[in-house]
Amino acid sequence: QVQLVESGGGLVQAGDSLRLSCAGSGRTFSSYAMGWFRQAPGKGREFVATINVGGSRTLYAASVKGRVTISRDNARNMVYLQMDSLQPEDTAVYYCAAALIFPRVTRDEYTYWGQGTQVTVSS
Numbered sequence: 001q002v003q004l005v006e007s008g009g010g011l012v013q014a015g016d017s018l019r020l021s022c023a024g025s026g027r028t029f030s031s032y033a034m035g036w037f038r039q040a041p042g043k044g045r046e047f048v049a050t051i052n053v054g055g056s057r058t059l060y061a062a063s064v065k066g067r068v069t070i071s072r073d074n075a076r077n078m079v080y081l082q083m084d085s086l087q088p089e090d091t092a093v094y095y096c097a098a099a100l101i102f103p104r105v106t107r108d109e110y111t112y113w114g115q116g117t118q119v120t121v122s123s
Helices: none
Strands: 003-007 010-013 018-025 033-039 045-051 058-060 068-073 078-083 092-099 117-122
Touching (some): 003 092, 018 092, 018 117, 033 078, 045 068, 045 078, 045 092, 058 068, 078 092
Parallel strands (some): 010 117
Antiparallel strands (some): 018 078, 033 045, 033 092, 045 058, 068 078, 092 117
8 A cells, every 4th residue: 555645736837846755654665656647627637757766767758858857766755847938828737656567658557646736837
């Protein structure tokens, strides 16, 4: 069992940066690939990025590639999402999730989910 809690969201202006954090609990946290998804109002949950167990491999959605960096610290049971050059279309609730296999890009392939953190980007 893995429990995930996101933090770091907020209201920022276009062009700003934000770092989201995801704290995991449970002895098996470091056994899971981790991912970030987002869900804008009225839209489905969209894949953003994923990272493998050891942190050596990553995969990004085309819409964020070059602006977003996913990382993890297994010693602290933490996963991060650094977001730069934020735009209004990045406004969404951001979720972190755990999957058994890397890479996975669809919602159904993730086993555990956090509650989400709101990111709002004003123009």
